[in-house]
Amino acid sequence: MIGKRNTYRVVDGVRIPGTWRHAFIRNGSHFLTDLVIYADGLVDCWGLVTLDEFEEKVRSGWVATTLPDGARASAHGLATWTFGEPRSRLSPELLVAEVRDSVDRLNGRPDSTGRCLAAVDVFLADRTEENRAAARTAFLAVPASRRRYALGDMDSKDWPLRTLVAGPGGRTYLPADPPVTQEAYDRALAYFEERAGRKAELRVRAAADGPAAPQAPAVHLPHSCPDEPVPDPGRLALRNDYPAPITVGEVSHPSVTHAYWALSVARPEIAAAVSAADTAAAARGIAAGAPRREGWEQARVAVMTRLLHAKFEQHPELADILLATDDATVIYDDVDSAFWGDNGGRGRNWAGRLLELVRSELRVRRGGFSGL
Template identity: 55%
Template sequence: MIRKKRLVHREADGRRIPGTWRHAFINNGGRYYLTDLFIYADGIVDAWEPLTLAEFERKLACGWVATELPEGGQASAHALAVWKFGAPATWHTPEQLLAEVRDTVEELNGRPDSTDRCLAAVDRFMADRTEANRLAVREAYFAIPENVRHYALGDMDLKDWPLRVLAAGVGGLDEVAEEEVGREEYEEAIGYFTERQEWGSAAGPDADGGLSSVHIPHSFPAASDTPDKSALRNTYPAPVAYEGTVYPTVTHAYWALSTPDPAARAAITAADTAGTARLLGEEAARHGDWERTRTAVLGRLLRAKFDQHPELAAVLLATGTAAILYDDMDDPFWGDNAGRGRNWMGRLLELTRAELPAPAGQAPEPRAPLGR
């Protein structure tokens, strides 16, 4: 996952290319140098020199970007220290590091990474449980870098166990547990994904006064003639006119309005994707009172979105009185994030829903309380 404090950019052909960085070792003539590996949205990787992804793959294959460190090897961090490796342990193979870099490029562009693609394959399987769809889950699961697979479900207890079982199938091998998957285990995994899908729908009374909940998972929604609950995400491609400017998404508008810099605001508004708009916004100068006013600004943007798009307002109204749980993996202030966040986006959606007029001929339902 991209960390906010690791956001960088470079200029290319008059464009500002967002990126991020991570640590890596360069093997230069048998000496290992701890350095920064810069990864950019256009697929350029800077490892002491700009490289395409294909060139970076070759640097990994020949060991110039090192994923193995020899005992007794000479190491250096420029202007900081020199040392020898004692009993080095590394966490990547060349293939794993390349896969993580590819995922980072997808994230920087606001596109699904390997984990997102795997979870989408699970959804397709659950909708149509054919062997071909299960095998597609298996392929997508093993496309996730091995060292991050156990984070794929965001489940602190089971880790990726349900995914491993589904990928293996009845009679197949769970390669982590090194055990054959039985029918009972397989059905338990299917039950897990069934509950996961139903978690956000009317799940019955809860501790907050008998209200059901609707889960808005982290996703990369696309415009649709028949929008579903993904249309409630701020990244949904629904243009929003606000104070004389039309923004491609609520995300574009929120980050553009966060900065007093006219050039930065224009660049954010023109960003190709909501993910790029967010990256540019996080790098730009911020209004001094933004922390105090941002919730009110986002509330007004949501009202504008649903006022201007009745078909999306219908999706929000269809949630009834349910509490809305909104995932934002990068920000626990806005996201519920499996109960670990403050869920302010969910609360604002509930407030917006309460302010929307009921469809013609329908009596308004009792409103859900704003807090949870």
């Protein structure tokens, strides 16, 4: 259900990931709306509720799975209509199960499909009837709407699964299926053996270049910075406005921010005033009303990258602080810029992304990578 339907909400500066799906709210008429599910187990169905409260909303009909013939419905700002011979694929139990699965997936936990496949692996490793019964129970706990996708195989769908857990002579959950023959059961076993081989090859390929996600906790650089150097600045020293002088060409600037804004302006006398400003905030203020150099917007990322290189090359002790962040995602706040700052998930976080890039390049230099 998640797919590309990604969203989030921000709570106390923390981004809570979520996903959404269509649903009908019955408040007199039926309203087609977005049902938003969040990783912390809250669901927005015209108001945030817990999973238990959501289940009650579904069973009461507030979140509708039954669409009466002749009932009025609307989608805000789009259309109104009357149901004629409606058919819903949902039941209260199915919708609640799908939403609970979404919460598991948002948290990186095995959902009902993952738990089913884990039970199948246990049975394949030790083929007792007790383990088969556990695998069958786990399979039937997968929402019926999701079973055909459990193996990720749209050719076979769930045939191998339902055959395996039924066993020779058993019946699957589909009334139209005949009793499972020994031949069909053996084909299902062969399917899972081949699948295990493909999964093993995939794990080797996926692991070749290391993990896809950072292993270290994210580093947050809030929008606060001293105007004077301090003995132990910690990660505040990673901010562009931290007072760490850098020399660019023949000019010394009090900070990366001073250098950035001085290089941005078209007139040399204003650039000199920016560089001489008492604080990073003052430097930005002087530059803000001045004309920019032609093509600045297209060049600014490259300029900032070079300034960051200069900062950490000229201040090895600050490079040590950056390297100590390991492979963490760097979340950089900038109240003046949604381009450079993350700003509670509303910005592009380019300052944080460039710090990660420069960190990687520092590691290459210090690690003695040959041929680069």
